[in-house]
Amino acid sequence: MARIIVVTSGKGGVGKTTTSASIAMGLARRGHRTAVIDFDVGLRNLDLVMGCERRVVYDFVNVINQEANLNQALIRDKREDNLFILPASQTRDKEALTKEGVGRVLDELAQSFDYVVCDSPAGIEHGATMAMYYADDAIVVTNPEVSSVRDSDRMLGILASKSRRAERGDEPIREYLLLSRYSPERVARGEMLSVDDVKDILALDLLGVIPESQSVLSASNAGVPVILDEASDAGRAYADLVGRYLGEDLPHRFLEAQKKGLLSRLFGG
């Protein structure tokens, strides 16, 4: 039976799809059969970030409506055999996602996969609630900025009360905090909330900190999950994050402002 992970936030633009792509790739690289699903019906992005936008035939809504089966819709990643992508529909709207339909698809995926990563849309409306309803684990992506923190707090409240686990009184969803777009220099200048500030407000344990990095944009445009860019700080931070999720005890890197030596200042980072 697969572990269902939802990557959510409340606030838009904080890094959910970037995170979903990298986490799914990271888990698959470590030998786990992983599926990543785009729940953002109508504004799909995951296929772009994964680099498979030219191979989309059928999508999530087709499978829910039984117009296609899972095998026809799932796209195998070219770089990693263990990784499959289920893209969202771009033409339908999110009313097409029904609780029963989503449940059926996730059940079927759970049979043959180890992990199912659900990339949630922004907001707290239907698409986001569908993405988190069946989750076992939730990674709440937050920027160190006040509106993102408040929206994440709201989402945590919803996870605690509107998920299937909450409705059934099961063990609650395991919540993890991911702080993304973190800039230690700005924190030092007092312009940005620190890790401690965010942990204080959200009362959550930190799964990882992803530093603000230009590599994210480049990776996204190239259709490569940034975790595959091993030279970039963001890529390495995502790799650490996957390790921590799987139980490894890894220290948090990229929390301190980097002191650039003379040579790197002369010749670039």
Add this chain to the structure above:
Amino acid sequence: MSPQPHSTETSTRALIELKAGNFTLPVMRLLGTDLDGLGEELAAKVEAGAGFFQHAPVVIDLSSLPEDSGEVPFPLLVGLMRGHGMIPVGVRGGNPAQHEAAAAMELAVLADPRRSQSRPRTVPRSVPPAATHTGPGRLLTHPIRSGQRVYARGGDLVVMAAVSSGAEILADGHIHVYAPLRGRALAGVKGDATARIFCRDLQAELVSVAGYYRISENIGADLRGRAVQVFLEGRELRMQTL
């Protein structure tokens, strides 16, 4: 001398700017017009106030005077108050004749809250809206997240974890928060004016007891982040460090 033509040239920079300001002033409610013994009473109160009334602007409230009381001896009253260090600045309540007498003493006539259009600031006293948690959830140990609303019907509410900004906690009785209170807390929502709010770290967006509320902006900086209790004294919401 020929009349000066209206100058179109702007004069030098303005010296004053008029704006509205909000001040909380002590109000001295006058309960009778026979001022014998007022001197001693004032002395006792000023002593108890330990310097609070020294040069303090004070408003004289005439609304508690019985209908048939005589004239208020304003010169004597003002003299006594000034003698004890207070600065009487105005009156509120009372009838027009009393207002005229006050004005003669150069006391301002301030708005009477009972007669003015703006009612005392109360939250509409409707039934508390449907809450996500109701009933015997009197002791909560998990954080109350933004957007959540908790209502302890018929009793007190004790919260042992942070109440996030954007969250609302309500109780018919008292509210205790043994962690940062960043959201809204409303005690005595069915009208119990004896209800209180106790918190360990006050950062609330709004606090209310029996409908009398105060928003974050009007909570003094000296109380923010401290252990505070909030309660009603008559119709005034009071806040004190614990």
